[in-house]
Amino acid sequence: MEKSIEQIWKEGFLKQEALIAPKVNELYNRKSIHLVEKFQRMFKINIWGIIIGASLILIASLGAGAGLAGLIIFITLLAVAYSAKLDSDGLKQLDKGQSSFEYLSSFREWIQQSIEKYGSLYRIVYPVFILTFYFGLWFSDLLEPIREKVAENSSNLIFGMHVPTTLLIIGGAIAMGYFAKRIHREDVELMYGKVLGKLNEALAEMEELRTTK
Amino acid sequence: MSRDFYKSSILPYAGIIIKICRAYTDTEEDFEDYYQEVCLQIWKSKDRFQDQSEWSTWVYRLTLNVCLTLMRKSKKQKSYESNELSPGDQKEENAQAISDESLNQLYAAIRELSEIDRAVILLYLEEKSYQEIAQIMGTNPNNIGVRIKRIKERLKKKLDGKVN
Secondary structure: OOOOOHHHHHOOOOOHHHHHHOOOOOOHHHHHHHHHHHHHHHHHHHHHHHHHHHHHHHHHHHHHHOOOHHHHHHHHHHHHHHHHHHHHHHHHOOOOOOOOHHHHHHHHHHHHHHHHHHHHHHHHHHHHHHHHHHHHHHHOOHHHHHHHHHHOOOOOOEOOHHHHHHHHHHHHHHHHHOOOOHHHHHHHHHHHHHHHHHHHHHHHHHHHHOOOO | OHHHHHHHHHHHHHHHHHHHHHHHHOHHHHHHHHHHHHHEEEEHHHOOOOOOOHHHHHHHHHHHHHHHHHHHHHHHHHHHOOOOOOHHHHHHHOOOOOOOOOHHHHHHHHHHOOHHHHHHHHHHHHEEEEEEHHHHHHHOHHHHHHHHHHHHHHHHOOOOOEEE
């Protein structure tokens, strides 16, 4: 005999198993794993971004006749990408079997260590990048006409380079090296700010859940 | 979240929370996530509850809002992971959660409705008055009757003569 929608609904729920509530003690399990996985995906995209960017710089520098500078930047960025890849593999080793709170705490610790590590690394990478770019571009085939013009019109030269401009660039490179950690923190905030905000929020909630009786 | 709060303020409404969560999820795993998230949000938002409505009305509304939000998020996530699990697998997993075949078919038909129609029919099947449904959905009670009639017609069509 055919039943009405209302009958199916009522009779279906008379059976107890249809209304068994899931346990609420593992509230954050999948949420935590999703959060870390989202970060991993973004991190992976970032690594590929560095590799692609480095390759484009190499190609452009070869085109501009500054192959050596391009190669130095390419190798430097590739080293950064490789180091990030190794770190990313380390992130996969985080024990998913521990509690969500411990899991996310380990993840936050990993991020903080990573920010610290790359902040230090960029103290070298930023100046190398800027100086190599400047010297490479200056001595490239592309800038040969400008180089000749500067040589004709200025007496303030060192190795064929305009001294005030060169000092300005070196000063800028040193400043970038000095502020590398702060710049990197801002960079991380810009790229992963949303995920990190969620991470802190989740940890704060978990902390509250753990302490509320 | 305290056990007392869960027992006194959530557990009496667990039935409707379960029914709503099932209507918005395809898998048992998602269902458990939605249920837990609803409980968490009730606990987190309890201080914002004002006596302008019944606690139960507030719980229904919050449950629906959480489910709708999670479903939208999950749609985005699924489009990213679309190759990992086919829709067929998901439906099969869900069908195993409830043993009553007719109820399973009805749920499957409800899941094909729009997000809002799902909410309306769930509240109707829970025997809420048009006034209450309108209050929960934030709409005019006059529209509810017509809407329910239309939804029931569509469900009957989807169930292909298995209901009267």
